[in-house]
Structure formats: C-alpha cells, structure tokens
Amino acid sequence: MKDAQENSLQSQQEYFTECIQRHPDWVFAGMYTDDGISGLSIRKRDGFNRMVADALDGKIDLILTKSLSRFARNTVDALTTIRSLKAAGVAVYFQKENINTMDSAGEFLITLMSSFAEEESRSISENVTWGVRHRYAQGIYHLPGLLLGYQRNQDGEIQVDEARARVVRFIYLLALAGKSSTDICRILMDCGIPSPGQGHRWEPHTVRSILKNEKYMGDAVLQKEITADFLTKTRKPNEGEAPQYYVENGHPCIVSKSVWQEVQATWTDASRRNCTFSPIANKIICGECGGRYGRKTWHSTTYRDAVWECNSKKAGRTKCKCRHIYAEELDTAIRRSMHHLLKTHQIIIPDCADLLSQAPGEISSNARSVLNDIARGELDIQIDGLMIGILIRKMVVTPKQTLVIHFLDGTTYRHRLGATPRGTRLYNTQRDHSRMLALYAKGCSAKEISQRLGISVNTVRSFLRRHRGT
Ligand SMILES: [Zn+2]
Known part of the structure; x- marks a missing residue:
C-alpha cells in the first residue's frame, strides 16, 4: 500500500515535471507534497500549507494538482483555499478533472462545491456542540452533517x-x-x-x-x-x-x-393537521370539474349510506355529471385494482417494498405484512391504508361512470361503476321491512328483492330468516 502510494507520487512528479517542461514560458516554483499523509485537514498538511502561503506571498501563480480529492478532502477547506488563491490571482489546475479555477469550468466547479459546502456549513452551525467542533478541527472525516443520508468516503466522494x-x-x-x-x-x-x-x-x-x-x-x-x-x-x-x-x-x-x-x-403540508388521516382523502378526483371528492353520509327516510361525491355538489355549483361512489363500492374497486396491479405490474412494488423494509420503527407493520403476502404470492390480501396511499396516485371518476385508478408507476385500472350500488344500503326502517315482505309474498327470491330494493342480499336473507322464525 505504502509502495503503491510512493509509486503514484513518483509518477505524479514525473508527469508534472514533463508538463512544466512542455511550457517554456513557465518557471518551476517548487514541488509541494504531503507524502503518505491522508491529509484530511489543512492543519496536518505542512506541504500544502507552505504551498498556499507561498502562493499568497506571490511566489506562485499556477498550482498543478492531481485531483480535487487530493487537493483537499472536505469541501469547506477546498473552497476556502480556492477562493483565497483566486482572489490573489493564483490559478489551480486539477489534472484529473481537467479544470482550471480561472476559467468558466472552474467557476462551475466552485459553484458545485459551494452548493454542498452550504449544506455542510449549515449543519455545522446547527450543531454547535463541542464534540462536533472538536472532531471537525481534528479533521476526522465523519461529518455529522453534509446532508442527512450522505457522507464522504476516503477520496472525498459523496x-x-x-x-x-x-x-x-x-x-x-x-x-x-x-x-x-x-x-x-x-x-x-x-x-x-x-x-x-x-x-x-x-x-x-x-x-x-x-x-x-x-x-x-x-x-x-x-x-x-x-x-x-x-x-x-x-x-x-x-x-x-x-x-x-x-x-x-x-x-x-x-x-x-x-x-x-x-x-x-x-404532498402538501397544509390543512391536514386537524383532520383524521384517510389514505383515500384527496385522491379521488372529479373527471368533469377536476375537484376533489369528499366523504359524506347520506340520510333519508329509507337509508343511511357512506358515500363519496364531488365537492362541487356541496359548494352549490352546477351539479357535475360524475356519479357519487358508495364507500363499499370504492373498497371493492380498490381491492380489485390492487389485485390487478400485483398480478400485472411488478415495477413499483419492489420500490415500495424497499422503502418499507428499510423503514425503521413499528409504524408500517401492517404494510410490511402486506408486502410479505405479496412476496408469498398471496393475492387475497387486506389492503392497508398506507399501501393505498403509496401505490395509488389518484382516482378519477369520469362522466361515463367509470372510476379510473392511476398507479404510481403510470399504469391505470378502470372500474365500471355499477348502475345500482350493491349491498350498501342499510335497511333500518319499517318501510323497507314491509317492501321486502311484499316482494317475498309475490314469490321473489332474496336475490331479486336485493336487486329491486338495493339492499344487500345477506341483509335480505337474514331479515327473511328472522321473519320466518317468528
Ligand atoms: Zn365535479
């Protein structure tokens, strides 16, 4: 390792000697090296410090160096040095990057570095603890900041x-x-x-x-x-x-x-603070007016239902042609669309699986178990709210009574909204009882009664069972 380092130092010296000889108008001012020192901070790099001092003294006007990462290993040091050299009229040439700090590419480089240095210095100033400052002063490279989730390796790369x-x-x-x-x-x-x-x-x-x-x-x-x-x-x-x-x-x-x-x-941060989170909220869009659907409860003398409808109806504007959706109908549509997605599109699932498997904490245990089901090929799954929030981009109700579900991967699933909602009505009135009995007396089956009154078949059956029992 040491040999390799010396070899590379030797070859660098040969390269630069040759380079200088090729320019007869150049005068060799000296070779500054920090042999074998990893050179993480300015303080320990005596050769580097001497070079900068000489340059600022006017003894040097061009510095040739191998690469940016060799020049300085943290952005703040590098930038500060380059800026002060530039101000003193001293150019730095980086061989590997083929960049001269005095030309436009050099300007760009400095800009790029500033962008990261800003985050570094911000996080440094946000962390004014003795420990951080101390480690930083010692040039120990593990900076807490940069940007959460990033660090630099030995060569200064992000x-x-x-x-x-x-x-x-x-x-x-x-x-x-x-x-x-x-x-x-x-x-x-x-x-x-x-x-x-x-x-x-x-x-x-x-x-x-x-x-x-x-x-x-x-x-x-x-x-x-x-x-x-x-x-x-x-x-x-x-x-x-x-x-x-x-x-x-x-x-x-x-x-x-x-x-x-x-x-x-x-993602918007506004106005969600005071309402209960629903993964569906804000995702159903009216295909006619572009407004959002909201959840309502419909009451009448005969039924009480949870439905989603275009908010324009509440606002008293002209009614959109886009139909309301019964909550149960929506559940069915989402469930089917999910099965369709899992069967046909495997593109975004791994993405989300990665996200979820890497998420710390207990918050996504439901979603995690859903993904495990998917991994086992079990498609009869309980769709978790978090999954819906992640996988479905939006759901558009079209004037043609279709619910088009748009997934995050750009694919869609179309669900035809039934002419009559199935199984969503609650029978809770005397009137429903007598209507069911009248149809039953006419010889209608439970299924026919269900269809004609819009009451779920199970509800009709259990009512008839109880009726027969009494
Ligand atoms: Zn609308």
Missing part, C-alpha cells in the same frame, strides 16, 4: 450513508402516505430516531426541507442561494445575479426519481 438514508426514505414514505410534517415529526420522535443534529427533537421545517431537496434523487440545483460572504456565512437568495445550474445524477440518489416527483406533485 456517497450514501445507508443507516441514515433509511430515515430519509422513511420520511418520503410517510409523505407519500399523506402525513403532514407535524405528523412525520411525531412519528420520528415516537420511533426514537435522532434528528440530523443528533438530538431527540424533530422540527417540521427540517422535514419539509428534506422532502423538497432535489439532492435526494441524485440531482442538484446549483446556486439556489448565493454566498455573499462565505466565511461569515451570509447568504442571500439568487435572484438572477448568478447563473443557476441543474446537474442530473451527479451523485447517488436516496429515493427514486418517481418517488421524489410524486412527493412534489401530491
């Missing part, structure tokens, strides 16, 4: 910190299931999961920022904020003073793009 990435995935999962940031905080604290600052307490704004951060799907928007003064950590929103860049798949993702985009499209 990689996924699996243990904490599970927490991030769990948060996305809960958001897909429709939980508000306050709910999510409560669940995380109930599960005893430490916050990004390693404390017990989770704040809704932390959860929101995790759910909104495109870095979790492997992308990065650069220069969302610009740093007015990096050292004093003053930042302001970028209002067009500096260019913004979008880097796709620049680093490993923690959640898939489809999961991230789904959260952006459907």
